[in-house]
Amino acid sequence: MGKLISRCNLCAFLFLCAIIALFSKNSSATDSIKAGEFINASTQILVSAKQKFVLGMFNPKDSKFHYLGIWYNNIPQTIVWVANRDKPLVNSSAGLTFNGGNLILQSERDEILWSTTSSEPAENQIAQLQDNGNLVIRSWSENYVWQSFDYPTDTLLPGMKLGWDSKTGLNRTLKSWRNQNDPSSGEFSFGIQLDGLPQLVLHKGQVIKYRTGPWFNGRFSGSDPLGDTAVYSTKFAYSAGEVAYSYEAISSLDIIFQLNSTGILLILHWDDGKKYWHLKYTLANDPCDQYGLCGNFGYCDSLTVNCNCLDGFQPKSRDDWEKFRWSDWCVRKDNRTCKNGERFKRISNVKLPDSSGYLVNVTTSIDDCETVCLNNCSCLAYGTMELSTGGYGCVTWFQKLIDITTVPAWNGQNLYLRVAADSVDSWKLIVGVTVSVASLIGFLVIVVCFNRWRRRKVKITTYEFQAQENDEVEMPLFDFTEIEVATNNFSFHNKIGEGGFGPVYKGKLSNGKKIAVKKLAEGSNQGQREFKNEVLLISKLQHRNLVKLLGFCIKKEETLLVYEYMPNKSLDYFLFDDKKRSLLKWKKRLDIIIGIARGLLYLHRDSRLVIIHRDLKVSNILLDNKMNPKISDFGMARMFAEDQTITKTKRVVGTYGYMPPEYVMDGYFSTKSDIYSFGVILLEIVSGKKNKGFFHLEHHLNLLGHAWTLWEEGNALELMDETLKDEFQNCEALRCIQVGLLCVQENPDERPTMWSVLLMLESESMLLPHPQQPGFYTGRNVSKTHKLRPIDQTPMISNNVTITLLEGR
Numbered sequence: 001m002g003k004l005i006s007r008c009n010l011c012a013f014l015f016l017c018a019i020i021a022l023f024s025k026n027s028s029a030t031d032s033i034k035a036g037e038f039i040n041a042s043t044q045i046l047v048s049a050k051q052k053f054v055l056g057m058f059n060p061k062d063s064k065f066h067y068l069g070i071w072y073n074n075i076p077q078t079i080v081w082v083a084n085r086d087k088p089l090v091n092s093s094a095g096l097t098f099n100g101g102n103l104i105l106q107s108e109r110d111e112i113l114w115s116t117t118s119s120e121p122a123e124n125q126i127a128q129l130q131d132n133g134n135l136v137i138r139s140w141s142e143n144y145v146w147q148s149f150d151y152p153t154d155t156l157l158p159g160m161k162l163g164w165d166s167k168t169g170l171n172r173t174l175k176s177w178r179n180q181n182d183p184s185s186g187e188f189s190f191g192i193q194l195d196g197l198p199q200l201v202l203h204k205g206q207v208i209k210y211r212t213g214p215w216f217n218g219r220f221s222g223s224d225p226l227g228d229t230a231v232y233s234t235k236f237a238y239s240a241g242e243v244a245y246s247y248e249a250i251s252s253l254d255i256i257f258q259l260n261s262t263g264i265l266l267i268l269h270w271d272d273g274k275k276y277w278h279l280k281y282t283l284a285n286d287p288c289d290q291y292g293l294c295g296n297f298g299y300c301d302s303l304t305v306n307c308n309c310l311d312g313f314q315p316k317s318r319d320d321w322e323k324f325r326w327s328d329w330c331v332r333k334d335n336r337t338c339k340n341g342e343r344f345k346r347i348s349n350v351k352l353p354d355s356s357g358y359l360v361n362v363t364t365s366i367d368d369c370e371t372v373c374l375n376n377c378s379c380l381a382y383g384t385m386e387l388s389t390g391g392y393g394c395v396t397w398f399q400k401l402i403d404i405t406t407v408p409a410w411n412g413q414n415l416y417l418r419v420a421a422d423s424v425d426s427w428k429l430i431v432g433v434t435v436s437v438a439s440l441i442g443f444l445v446i447v448v449c450f451n452r453w454r455r456r457k458v459k460i461t462t463y464e465f466q467a468q469e470n471d472e473v474e475m476p477l478f479d480f481t482e483i484e485v486a487t488n489n490f491s492f493h494n495k496i497g498e499g500g501f502g503p504v505y506k507g508k509l510s511n512g513k514k515i516a517v518k519k520l521a522e523g524s525n526q527g528q529r530e531f532k533n534e535v536l537l538i539s540k541l542q543h544r545n546l547v548k549l550l551g552f553c554i555k556k557e558e559t560l561l562v563y564e565y566m567p568n569k570s571l572d573y574f575l576f577d578d579k580k581r582s583l584l585k586w587k588k589r590l591d592i593i594i595g596i597a598r599g600l601l602y603l604h605r606d607s608r609l610v611i612i613h614r615d616l617k618v619s620n621i622l623l624d625n626k627m628n629p630k631i632s633d634f635g636m637a638r639m640f641a642e643d644q645t646i647t648k649t650k651r652v653v654g655t656y657g658y659m660p661p662e663y664v665m666d667g668y669f670s671t672k673s674d675i676y677s678f679g680v681i682l683l684e685i686v687s688g689k690k691n692k693g694f695f696h697l698e699h700h701l702n703l704l705g706h707a708w709t710l711w712e713e714g715n716a717l718e719l720m721d722e723t724l725k726d727e728f729q730n731c732e733a734l735r736c737i738q739v740g741l742l743c744v745q746e747n748p749d750e751r752p753t754m755w756s757v758l759l760m761l762e763s764e765s766m767l768l769p770h771p772q773q774p775g776f777y778t779g780r781n782v783s784k785t786h787k788l789r790p791i792d793q794t795p796m797i798s799n800n801v802t803i804t805l806l807e808g809r
């Protein structure tokens, strides 16, 4: 958090403790300097009228340098502005003079360390620190001849402007500190890009790391936090005289935007009760926000977090999918001949491609913009921005279409892409999906109605991811007697576990193949429904981290699912066993975590058919002979169309300890519920302890609460399973724990997507957000504290058995 004290990382941020002056009030403090005055530059020079801000000298921890800066009077250690960031004072004292025109900071050796750049001295001018943190030089009229707000360092205060002003000729940008202890200009800058449609861009040196889309509808497209929120309102001026962005706090809350030294823009508000800067948003939080992630002609789907190619383009190779190598992934499908018959296809809800370097024409209508593009053969696409002065800014793209993201509707604009007249790709896709899903449902209806149990082969067309391939898979219907024989008549000795809706047996088919058979509890209608659901779902899912369904069998009330046999049982068999746990080495555990994440990403990634598992837990993670993890038990999984991914249910099903609060209490579930369960699993894997039933001598927290507390105290490594001893690298382990904690955050919106989880786990350099309090932080007695009547009524089933809660009984 830049120069703010982060509670988790206290030691790293203690540098500013040197500002003793913050606590030693200077009674004679004034808010202004008059012409001709000289002030000995001490820790406190000016205090604004309402005592809100201080101008003074500070000395970062472990630094021999002294700087003139502005900070909050009543909020500790928050420097919002630095005057001489690149020319500090060393081994000397200094004085600040105001000559009636300029402020000058001079060392006792008469070296000028900093001065303002206003014009000539004039009568009646003063230098004044105002209550909004602005240091100004003004006459008695309110005209500022100079203001610190025009020279931002790394902090944007309410009322301060980013961007260009024709009067001063300045293009105001934020520039990060070099590191937490060094206010000199760092690598990162954030400001308005003036060519093309105006957008905010984050640079690291010369390289673009992130950009917002253009301003539209009160926000920058594709970037929520920089638009209005409940606590601040935003403004964007786009005219001949200025292009500038600013915000104002709505309540009396203290808010700052700060570009920290690792290049993250933080939006913080001061929590006066808890006395810390609460992180409200970070910018560029989404994996799709990485500049140009999907390469030229590609776009990133922010819902599934997935790269796709624009119409008329196709992926060069599909091998790279799991390796996340996207750049130059999309190539033109066929040689484009710029002939007649080309038209424009509207792609809605996108963050428009980067328009820097492109000309913006002012046109009277969107159609005019179309004409401009159509008339030039090499124009690939166009987009517009409504101007406050009337008309449209029209941008046309050539050669490159880069950094496009599809975003939620309120947050996106229209891109008009030039396509061949016979482009029908989108239609094929939709028809393809409908047909195959319908045929599956039809198929099941037939099977169930006729209730045949002769073994035969049935052909099903599955809908493969992105509908680019229609594979035929065989879904065998097994003979009941054959299964009876294979499992020794479902003998007790063959029983290997208890799944959500009935026992699981191992067996051996006559051809020697080993199978696992899940037998649904007899006469349970509920089971039947889940059963159909599972067959329907799982038959379409093919991924090496999902357990493979070999076939199924229906005989009157009996319903069986036949899976490939997993010789190493399930993860809990190892993880929660004192002896076997040590067999799970750290590298293996990491592999398992990543495997589960990949399996889950496969379930979540498809934009048209999101699958939410709803009952992820350690005992549902099976292990094959090489100890590769496979997610099993899709009995509760639900399929969703794109627009209903947050759903409310009356039947809360799942396993205690793995269900997130919003689901247990209100029945809301989404992919973020699976993410929560994944986080629990992750923390269980690294700690070797169960969340449910976790016990600690010193406190009453559950495993999540325990992990979070350790994290906040900076002792997260204590969470690690002691059998792992020195097998892990600290940074690797910490990264894992942090990802786990991010997944179990109480607020579902703050939990990362599966895609981010994988990126975070696999990339060593990626910066991770600071985790907030986990769900069910208060500890183990959730059933009591949260009025879960249904649970109270049900005699609590053993820890790892799936339970069903019915609301309103």
Ligand SMILES: *[C@@H]1O[C@H](CO)[C@@H](O)[C@H](O)[C@H]1NC(C)=O
Pocket (backbone or CB within 6 Å): 001, 002, 003, 180, 260, 261, 262, 263, 264, 266, 279, 282, 767, 768, 769, 770
């Ligand atoms: C910058 O902010 C991010 C996000 O909160 C944080 O992870 C990172 O540690 C911060 N960097 C510094 C140097 O404080």
Ligand SMILES: *[C@@H]1O[C@H](CO)[C@@H](O)[C@H](O)[C@H]1NC(C)=O
Pocket (backbone or CB within 6 Å): 375, 376, 377, 378, 379, 398
């Ligand atoms: C099309 O636009 C490009 C880029 O503005 C320009 O260089 C080129 O001359 C134009 N071609 C025609 C035929 O107008």
